[in-house]
Amino acid sequence: MNTQLTELLRLLRNMIRTGCIIEVDADKWLCRVATGENQTGWIPWLTMRAGAARTWWKPSIGEQVLLLAIGGELTTAFALPAIYSDENPPPSQSENALVVTFPDGAHFEYDPESSKLLISGIKQLVLVASKEVFFDTPKVRCATLLETPQMSVTQGGTMNGDITHSGGKLSSNGVVVDVHNHSGVKSGGDTSGGPVK
Template identity: 35%
Template sequence: MSYAGTDTDRRLGNVISIGRIKAVDPAKGLAQVDMDGPDTDWIPWATARAGGDRTYWCPEVGEQVVVAAPSGELGNAVIIGCLFQDAHPEPADSADTHRTVYADGTVVEYDRAAHAMKIDVSASSGTVTVICKTATVQASESVTIDTPETTCTGNLTVAKSLTMGGGGGSVNITGPVAINGPTLTHNGKEVGSTHTHSGVQSGGSSTGAPN
């Protein structure tokens, strides 16, 4: 067999290869791949966007990847994708589900059939932070906040009715209270600025209950 033929076969065999990540350099965006033979040099991994809009997702050691080498030269190789394996199988089994599972158990999922979006960080006891100038949540039916403690650090405006009750809760207010409205009732009795009392007389006696 001629050297030219051997070199051609080698190049063709290297055009598309499958290997596993051996090491990563997160700061430089490079990785080394174990090709079940000679390891690659430090090579880049492909990303969804790399211009003014950019995405970053560093592969992990042991992750199975697809390597493309233009002209079959591994020195010019690029990691172009990843493949599931027994140790890290598919995180979903539905064609309608877009699901990302992180190593700490966090899940980000959208189910187009159910029209449902879910962000679940409960497995990692993590937090979700949204930072912006203005945030708007529009729900055509209802919004539920299910938590034992809710804190609002600024002003709170309620445009319509406010209903409180259940669980034996109470209201604690620190600071001045101003109520502007035509009526103020307590257990069906008017106790606002225009209410009257029965049994009023001068002296040290107390008034009767509100009328």
């Protein structure tokens, strides 16, 4: 087999290869990949979007990727995440669900069969909106404590259980509940008049 044919076969074999991430430089958006007995230099990984809209999801060490080498030279390769492996199997075997898991135990799942979105395993959820957050649903439930600086109820409602109020004034229909006078006050067991507004 002549030298040119050997080189051509080498380039063809290198055009598409599998490998595993061995190093990641997040600041330069580059990674190094081990493929067979070879290791690439620092090469970019492919992302979902990189224009006016951009995504960021750094590959992890040990993650299996596909190497796409222009012209068969590994120096020109891109790493395309990702391929399941024995070390990193899929997080679900669902037929239709979208499932994303993270190393800290966080879990994101949407299953169209149940129409349920589940987010679990997180310590804090921060939602920042400059104008409004709107929930269009028949019911919003909070399991323990709902804390807010201000609250406005526009269509009535009910409260059950003990309510503790401290600081400021508690008014009902223009009457301060804890401090107010009554009209028509009489002695003995007579009933006084209504509260003075």
